[in-house]
Amino acid sequence: MRVMVLVKMTPADEQTYPTDPRAVDDLAEMGRFNELLTKAGVMLSGEGLAPTSEGKLVSFTEEGQSVVDGPFTEAKELVGGYWIWQVESMDEAVEWLKKAPFRDGSVELRRVYEEAEFADGYPQPKA
Incomplete structure (x- = not known):
């Protein structure tokens, strides 16, 4: 399974x-x-x-789109970086992450959908 690892930071x-x-x-x-x-x-x-000072935030509504230049200081958390990992399970991903040299902050792990999961429409979350 592939897992996206999102490294969070604050403004x-x-x-x-x-x-x-x-x-x-x-x-x-x-x-x-x-x-x-x-x-x-x-x-x-x-x-x-x-x-984020080099980024843009694009929002979509039924009325149209809006673009806001960074930095996004109103955000509580920002994504500072990411990895894509190939692991056997989410537990394995957690074990690898425990070895990472972080002192503080938070990191989010999310399973990446595989193409085959879309064969019958939008995939359903796994329990």
């Missing part, structure tokens, strides 16, 4: 992280963790995301 984290002296060490530790994931055949892809 304050997004503003302070680039200037935090720990950032260089954090990136080196994350690089080592990524190597471990890659060698184990778990990591399919992963990237850090540029700050």
